[in-house]
Amino acid sequence: MSSDLLDKGYEPKAVEERWNRFWLEENLFSADAVSDQKSFSIVIPPPNVTGVLHMGHALNNTLQDILCRYRRLRGDNVLWMPGTDHAGIATQNVVEKELAREGKTRHDLGREALIEAVWEWREKYGSAIINQLKRLGASCDWDRERFTMDEGLSQAVRKVFVELYEEGLIYKGNYIINWCPRCLTALADLEVEHEESEGRLYHILYPFPNQKGGIVVATTRPETMLGDTAVAVNPDDERYADLTEDSVILPLMNRKIPVVRDKYVDMSFGTGGLKVTPAHDPNDFEIGVRHNLPAIKVIGDDGIMTSEAGRFQGLDRFKCRAQVVKALEKENLLKQVEPHQHSVGCCYRCNTVIEPNLSKQWFVKAKPLADKAIEAVESGKTRIIPTTWENTYYDWMRNIKDWCISRQIWWGHQIPAWTCGDCEEITVSMDTPETCVKCGSKNLVRETDVLDTWFSSALWPFSTLGWPEKTELLKTFYPTSVLVTAFDILFFWVARMMMMGIHFMKDVPFKDVYIHAIVRDEEGKKMSKSTGNVIDPLVVIDQYGTDAFRFTLTAFAAQGRDVRMSEKRVEGYRHFVNKLWNAARFSLMHIQDGEFDAAEDSISRENERLSLPDRWILSKLDRLTTSVSDSLETYHFNEAASNLYQFVWHEFCDWYLEAIKPVLYGKHGEEAMQASKHVLWKVLKDTVILLHPIIPFITEEIWSKLPGTKGSIMQAVFPGDQPGRRPMIDPDAESHMALVVDTITGIRNIRGEMGISPSMALSARIQSDNPESLNVVREYASIIKNLARLNEFMIDESGEKPKSAAMAVASGMVIYVDLEGVIDFEKESLRLEKEITKIAKELTTISKKLNNEDFLAKAPDEVVQNVREKNAGLIEKQQKLQSNLERVRKLHED
């Protein structure tokens, strides 16, 4: 027997590298495009090509990997589609920053050259995150990796755009959009992050032309007044009911602007006077449309005041604000300034304050698409789990607004629209058109804008499968089985995939959406670079191993709750991984030379050669198998992890292995040894299979060392699915084992509490009125003797109370541990008193129930019966302890 079969401590690094290489070389992650097996598919939420693996990715992909590996073990044909997204703005930012270091801008290069530079950048760094996912153990079908800018996916994007345009679901128009003056592009509403901030509310007097009074308006952005084209009041506002003036003079600009009446104006806010800037505020824009007001753009796309801003031209928008305020003060038109809490929109990419800006952009008409997406969830075609997110989904979908999809950047899918230089007609087409559809002119200019990255991500579940081609892959794997994601991209991505999937595939993109938590730091704060509380998953992996890290994520991934990550927690689960390693090491010392065949499972409850621990652990394994598959199928990942933890450590290691040690050392004969070895082999084998989805590396390593196994553990048969499998749940074995465990624990408790050295062998005797219990302890006396460290263990039917003994009550039996010469009566009485007090407490709550006639009359019989039994048991135990306490006290006095 060699003990160097496995190293003493688990060293993850080498193991992980080896198996990662093996899995890839053997193509174990690849899906079959056509198969008789059940299909299971997941599309990865594509990380940004610029991204590096963070905790969110780690959790997200660990959960997906668990599902994929689990389904493979269950025999499914699994496709986990990997890929990255081109992240238009983010990627272009990165490359432009590089250019800036050389003192260049994108305009120096021109469109073509910039795009080329981005592709080069991608070649160089784009696979970073993919490699990091591989280190995490992600079992994606890597050969099928997709990128949103790939030829095929670009075709899909183009086709979707053209069809939606032809159906009237895409249009171009002049509207107020969110403009980032730093990124110099429009953004969708979702891409604006709102931050509460302390601002100021300025009350400004707009005088009447006759200089007799005027209307006071309130604003947080005084610089926009330069573009005001009206003042609005509510038609129902009595303060303005008798107003005869129909215009005011716009201060600083000395422009006469009309007073309009519009229901939009909130009479309770400020003076009830609202300045109207149609070019720089979405509501004002609407008012402008209703009252036919001109829109004057005073803030340029670069955030600098335009020539329309008069003497303020050329100022930065924030400097202009200060100047405008100063100028108003000078003219005594600034009536009041008050602090004002409001939320400011910022660019989600660069955090620059967003400028609402009038601009010609492309939009998707979302409502008709959203209606069907709502219906799909209502009807259960797609389930959102946990269901609490359904409300959020409905709420957003029902209030959906048109989606601005054009971006004024170069990196992305260029919009396939051409404007005629002669008649201004727009031609939208799959292929580059030669002539204008309306006038036939050849003077066509292509739209320079590109599409929002999320437009292409919305097609991900079918574009990655080959659409618009009618591929086998698409037929086999669409709709996908489940989408795993965090809630922060529920609208960005999930909702839009639902809309596009249903529209173009006539079927939902996924049957389930599992929404998991966000990973936070130890204190529950969101991890962010600026806070400096980021934990790098790769550092954690280096330090503790991938398996420990994955197990930690899984154990904390309870539904509807954030994961608080700290290295200390990972350390705890590294201990678990190491425990498993050592249990395997110990087991292999005994079974490595045995002959076992995974296909032939002759073990059954009825096998007489099996010992009590054998039957017990098989029973527990059977229960574990059921609970693990139930948990994983209902996305209760943390339950699967904790059940596995409990089983491995506290059932398999603490009790089973300890109990069968003498058997393995041959103390009970050859037959018993062979039987236990067979069980040990089976339990270890099935346990690593059950653990494999969560901790793939160590389980593959152990699998490879187990006799009778072939190939990768990924090709193993899930314990519940083995042919000819017989149920192993054995209530007798469980109750007998419980009795044995109780007895041992009782004796150990005495040893611990009385401060008796573990090395000192003790003598114990047991008494009971219950012959069945006595039979059980008699039969398994050797286990008790061994694990409680006794040199003598007697069944005592005399009923006598020995003198110098400590006592315990276990499963209704009285155990005496002889402590001749060692006993401390004082200590023993304290110990017994403590126990009695504890029982008394329990008895008060129980007797309250039993004294309650309503309880006896109305509670189900089963419940009453349980309480009665418990009561009787406790009373009996209390009496036994009490009479012994009296005995000890008496002895003490003697």
Added chain:
RNA sequence: GGGCGGAUAGCUCAGUUGGGAGAGCAUCGGCCUUACAAGCCGAGGGUCACAGGUUCAAGCCCUGUUCCGCCUACCA
């Protein structure tokens, strides 16, 4: 403004039809027992945020309150 979630042991959190308050870590005591000191054995520790209500019975269901977190919104 609307919505959602959370409050359970010192810490982090489980707790699925209402009937035993649990785990991991930390703490305390004892152990180099030939798989594992990253270990083994034993122990202590909770008014389940607060106030009501429904029920024979509430951590769980209902109402209200406080505190914390998040999402969402065109509140000038």
